[in-house]
Amino acid sequence: xxxxxxxxxxxxxxxxxxxxxxxxxxxxLARESSSFPAEAPRIRIALIGSFTxxxxxxxxxxxxxxxxLVPEIMVGSYGQYAQxxxxxxxxxxxxxxxxxxxxxxxxxxxxxxxxxxxxxPDGLKQELDEFLSGLEAMVRCFDAQGxxxxxxxxxDVPAYDVMAGQAMHPGSISxxxxxxxxxxxxxxxxxxxxRVLDYDLVASRVGKPAANDEKMxxxxxxxxxxxxxxxxxxxxxxxxxxxxxxxxxCIAVDLDNTLxxxxxxxxxxxxxQLGPTPPGNAYQEFQKLLLGFYRRGVIxxxxxxxxxxxxxxxxxxxxxxxxHEEHFGAIRINWSDKASNLAAIAEELNIGxxxxxxxxxxxxxxxxxxxxxSDVLIPEWPEDASLFCRTLLELNDFEILSLTREDRMRGAMxxxxxxxxxxxxxxxxxDGFLARLEIxxxxxxxxxxxxPRVAQLTQRTNQFNMTTRxxxxxxxxxxxxxxxxxxxxxxxxxxxxxxxIVGAAILRQGSDVWDIDTxxxxxxxxxxxxxxxxxxxxxxxxxxAGAATLRGEITFTKKNxxxxxxxxxxxxxxxxxxxxxxxxxxxxxxxxAKQPQGVTIE
Amino acid sequence: MELEQRVKAVVxxxxxxxxxxxxxxxxxxxxxxxxxxxxxxxxxxxxxVFGVHLAIGDVESxxxxxxxxxxxQAKGIPAxx
Numbered sequence: 001x002x003x004x005x006x007x008x009x010x011x012x013x014x015x016x017x018x019x020x021x022x023x024x025x026x027x028x029l030a031r032e033s034s035s036f037p038a039e040a041p042r043i044r045i046a047l048i049g050s051f052t053x054x055x056x057x058x059x060x061x062x063x064x065x066x067x068x069l070v071p072e073i074m075v076g077s078y079g080q081y082a083q084x085x086x087x088x089x090x091x092x093x094x095x096x097x098x099x100x101x102x103x104x105x106x107x108x109x110x111x112x113x114x115x116x117x118x119x120x121p122d123g124l125k126q127e128l129d130e131f132l133s134g135l136e137a138m139v140r141c142f143d144a145q146g147x148x149x150x151x152x153x154x155x156d157v158p159a160y161d162v163m164a165g166q167a168m169h170p171g172s173i174s175x176x177x178x179x180x181x182x183x184x185x186x187x188x189x190x191x192x193x194x195r196v197l198d199y200d201l202v203a204s205r206v207g208k209p210a211a212n213d214e215k216m217x218x219x220x221x222x223x224x225x226x227x228x229x230x231x232x233x234x235x236x237x238x239x240x241x242x243x244x245x246x247x248x249x250c251i252a253v254d255l256d257n258t259l260x261x262x263x264x265x266x267x268x269x270x271x272x273q274l275g276p277t278p279p280g281n282a283y284q285e286f287q288k289l290l291l292g293f294y295r296r297g298v299i300x301x302x303x304x305x306x307x308x309x310x311x312x313x314x315x316x317x318x319x320x321x322x323x324h325e326e327h328f329g330a331i332r333i334n335w336s337d338k339a340s341n342l343a344a345i346a347e348e349l350n351i352g353x354x355x356x357x358x359x360x361x362x363x364x365x366x367x368x369x370x371x372x373x374s375d376v377l378i379p380e381w382p383e384d385a386s387l388f389c390r391t392l393l394e395l396n397d398f399e400i401l402s403l404t405r406e407d408r409m410r411g412a413m414x415x416x417x418x419x420x421x422x423x424x425x426x427x428x429x430x431d432g433f434l435a436r437l438e439i440x441x442x443x444x445x446x447x448x449x450x451x452p453r454v455a456q457l458t459q460r461t462n463q464f465n466m467t468t469r470x471x472x473x474x475x476x477x478x479x480x481x482x483x484x485x486x487x488x489x490x491x492x493x494x495x496x497x498x499x500x501i502v503g504a505a506i507l508r509q510g511s512d513v514w515d516i517d518t519x520x521x522x523x524x525x526x527x528x529x530x531x532x533x534x535x536x537x538x539x540x541x542x543x544x545a546g547a548a549t550l551r552g553e554i555t556f557t558k559k560n561x562x563x564x565x566x567x568x569x570x571x572x573x574x575x576x577x578x579x580x581x582x583x584x585x586x587x588x589x590x591x592x593a594k595q596p597q598g599v600t601i602e
Numbered sequence: 603m604e605l606e607q608r609v610k611a612v613v614x615x616x617x618x619x620x621x622x623x624x625x626x627x628x629x630x631x632x633x634x635x636x637x638x639x640x641x642x643x644x645x646x647x648x649x650x651v652f653g654v655h656l657a658i659g660d661v662e663s664x665x666x667x668x669x670x671x672x673x674x675q676a677k678g679i680p681a682x683x
Contacts, residue, residue, distance in 0.1 A: 020646065020647055
């Protein structure tokens with residue numbers, strides 16, 4: 001769902017999603033008499049409770065707008081929640097709310113007992129029972145009116161208690177709050193349309209001292225501090241999304257540096273980090289969390305740029321791999337762009353792109369896919385793997401109102417479907433994608449600064465590597481110094497930054513034929529046609545030197561499948577072919593005539 | 603910027619009033635939006651912007667721009683920064 005906030009207001013909101021910003025935005029919208037498109041979905045909400053919640057109302061309203069919903073909020077009168085719930089002819093039921101949030105605080109629930117804390121355990125229990133039976137009557141009335149969900153906030157267990165270490169025992173305020181919260185769960189169990197919102201948990205997330213601003217409570221009965229409001233609204237919005245069918249159904253994940261540390265195509269099965277020792281244990285925990293989502297009905301999918309054989313080997317053979325093929329409802333492991341893959345995944349699973357969350361460790365990938373597919377939720381992702389679990393858990397897009405047997409089986413059902421299906425790809429505009437990247441490359445002879453990097457590339461690059469000849473820095477140095485050879489490096493930048501040296505070539509310059517001894521590109525920049533422009537540059541240099549032909553070899557290895565079609569794609573003729581490799585020849589004149597589009601050469 | 607200017611900016615921004623209309627005499631109860639809830643939002647904003655803690659005993663007396671400026675100065679916020 002697209003945000004209904006104007007770009008400038010949205011920016012302010014994302015920077016500081018708090019009550020003061022919300023107040024400003026609401027005033028701006030009121031001043032400008034903003035109206036929202038007729039087709040934008042509405043949601044009818046009621047906010048009632050025992051304390052002052054203007055800050056919650058403001059923040060909630062803006063949060064709804066940002067989620068693409070136009071909220072129609074009935075705000076309860078101060079301290080009038082009981083009357084509102086008990087009056088069938090009153091404003092609450094007239095509003096027909098889809099969700100009613102009943103926000104309670106301990107000074108309302110335990111008013112008498114708080115006058116003299118630490119004294120009478122029986123009095124405490126009695127006051128609690130009285131309140132609960134009153135609440136039960138209100139809930140019965142609510143149920144009879146048939147008006148949506150009633151979400152009751154529980155109370156936050158005090159961080160400090162006059163009873164100190166005995167606070168868990170009957171007779172303390174803390175004990176009374178815990179009892180109340182427990183009783184509330186019982187009430188929710190008995191009544192279909194009642195849910196409990198765990199405010200105690202919300203306060204814990206912010207930190208109880210930060211959630212309890214005594215000054216604001218004493219001055220104005222603000223029982224939820226300014227600091228805690230965004231955390232509370234975040235949870236409330238999770239329920240709103242659940243009620244409006246906006247929860248997400250699928251988590252699609254990248255593989256390298258997301259499910260394991262390292263790159264399987266480069267590091268190999270024993271080189272990736274996945275296992276009981278750090279940092280591999282962080283990745284393992286993340287996999288276990290994803291399994292937990294799978295177990296409660298979220299569909300998992302893979303969207304990875306890799307050799308399928310390499311990646312699937314991890315899923316099938318790695319001793320510490322937690323997630324296996326049977327956990328995934330859709331799998332795209334290929335060299336296509338990730339946006340196309342997601343579109344295909346959504347189609348295969350028969351879900352909307354707005355049901356998908358995509359997790360990728362690479363910032364560039366995230367931004368590119370975001371610009372292509374605005375409906376997919378792509379959370380900002382931390383570099384530190386130990387924070388992966390927390391980041392996923394913080395999303396409010398997976399709230400469940402109830403857990404059914406079908407939910408628990410959903411993951412397995414989708415995985416079974418997948419194994420019956422044939423892969424189909426949905427083409428997305430790849431040319432446009434490349435043009436938007438604004439890639440610029442620079443080709444230069446390798447010098448003392450870049451020779452080590454070039455050598456490293458020859459040693460580490462396995463996938464887009466024509467001949468896989470490994471060279472030490474000294475050997476590269478020798479070739480660079482030789483008048484017969486040229487050692488070239490290509491570096492690239494794009495809209496998002498400098499990628500450094502991304503490829504290299506080693507050429508042997510004959511008078512008529514230039515031999516391409518080495519031609520390779522870092523796997524990180526594949527699919528952007530940089531290699532096309534690099535080869536064109538070489539052809540142009542060959543023209544200047546008077547050579548007519550480029551000769552390129554391909555030596556087949558287990559890993560360089562992505563490279564094998566390259567020379568053919570560039571218009572070279574096949575000269576020789578054997579089980580071990582091929583030799584191609586390309587006309588320099590023909591190559592130079594067709595400069596590849598999409599990449600600027602400096 | 604002068605302290606007085608900064609305080610006026612916070613009052614204007616928090617209560618949703620045009621900053622040109624704010625004077626030293628602008629006060630709670632009279633200015634639009636400076637009701638009890640507005641007052642507490644203002645206290646929160648002043649604490650955030652000036653990095654001070656306003657005690658409960660002081661809050662009730664901060665009912666005009668003039669008083670807010672005087673109070674912040676007494677807390678050591680310089681008149682010119």
